[in-house]
Amino acid sequence: MRTVLVTGPGGAGRTTVAAATALAAVRRGKRVLLLSADRDDTLRAVLGDDVPGLRAARIDPGAHFREELLALQDRATAALDLLGAARLDGEELTELPGAEQLALLHALRNAAAGDHELTVVDLPPTPQAIALLALPEQLRRYLRRLLPPERQAARALRPVLAQLAGVPMPAQWLYETAARWDRELAAVQAVIEAETTTVRLVAEPGPAAADAMRTARLGLALHELAIDTLVPNRLLPRGSADTWLATLATQQEKCLDEWSSLFPDVTHCELPHLGRDPRGADDLWLLDAESTGTGAELTADGEIVFGRQGLATELGPPGPGPVGDPWVVEDERDEDGVLVWCIPLPGATKKDLGLVRRGDELLLTVGPFRRIVALPSALRRCTVSGAGLTDGELRVRFTPDPDLWPRTR
Template identity: 50%
Template structure:
């Protein structure tokens, strides 16, 4: 599951790498000052590289539009078992890190409730216990939950997929505050507290899952196996990090103006 969710971050990561390696500003400077590379002593990238980068950006644009759309939601498939509810909790936090909303969960490979085999019956009982834990976790997220039966083998063709007969998710109300609109918000508290706050909702995350570090004009945020590198807003680039806190499923990073970079007030 973690690898699949991390794949949702690849378009944004690739776009970031392109912008760092071949920023559009450098191409404009090259066009305006063709002798700049010779004067500085650093060879400019050939025009063909910029053309390739523009083609890549164009190809990425459609994928990024889908991934970033407020209408895009995520459906997860989870097998009820030990640790499944905790995996779902961490997946929810990872989705929130990238601004995605969890729509539904499908409990996969469900065993029949009644079986003449005592071993299978006991296994089904344990699975139902884990299924109840998943239902409780889904209730916290506002996501619906459905189920798919165990066929006794890996599905091989479309006929097997038809046999699965995946049940539609049980309806669940949306959790307030969770959506795809960019969750990062900057709050100006300079007048009262002398700081600016950068907030990110991370429902389900624990302090042990979280790590963050400032790297020049970027903030690197790790949530378990997930990582997102965010460029700082212009105002925060002229600040130093004063600290961070995690309360009620929200990460809050405090920034204080750097006297050497912040304009003086008159």
């Protein structure tokens, strides 16, 4: 199943493009699920009437929060009774900060088990979307540090330790809850990292969006999130006799030229300004019909041809792209005895780059983004001997530790 995650700067028309993408797929015979976490339910206003073949759903973070907290309370009944805690009723629960993100991740995991062929997700603006998509990996790391699975082997000793210490030891439900959370987060992470999951970037060309798109490109690359399509939205007509419109159109053209250089390997699908806010299936289909841009299509004979497919471009099963490929470890020991970890970071600059080795992890900071990744097994037996950034690729050099690498005769 394909999953398309739609994001972009605030106010760029993400919900409209998500709905139009879903309708374009329905029009081509696909069964589609369209998810939105927008609290204002703008999705219904954009879609209008129900469309056969399209299931649209808005995520309810409040209901998900109440369901999860009440379930946790039931599993922790013994511990809460021991502490004399008063139980909470569902009617008095209101979601806490972060509930919306967790509800969206939960819906994304459930969508992967559905019977539809395509899931289109209307995500928050790009900075929040990147943080959201990075959350499962981060939370799983926290769980492993706070409740290491290997320490659960000592659970049989907890009653004895409790008698010796005079205080209750962590209960079995705590470890079971942590294990259940880890399984659920792993399932969401698998959906996000799948080759069939891609990001669709939406932006209205202009000076402000130009900087936002450079930052988005960098953040998505850091977290290895593949971009299938760049959607410049609300393009004004070219060659207008109106001086004011012509000036704005020229400004958009300049921005589009810059984006062509910034996203050279990404399909571009340009959407026109309809002169009004799109409302209903007719307007959304019109956007798809009048879209222009470039895209690559693989024929049955294995030949790559370029043509206009509109918003349905790249909705088939994609192959791994340059951003979605695993970070590569190159062996250069025959030359100077080092291993090189190649990390693609298009748009990165040296002044915004930070790199720290901590145990078996690498703390990588690029601009406003930060990621902590586990080192590949081969690099854990090495020391960092240098790093360099060239043509959008960070190359981290590792020298094998002679005390840890097997000696050869």
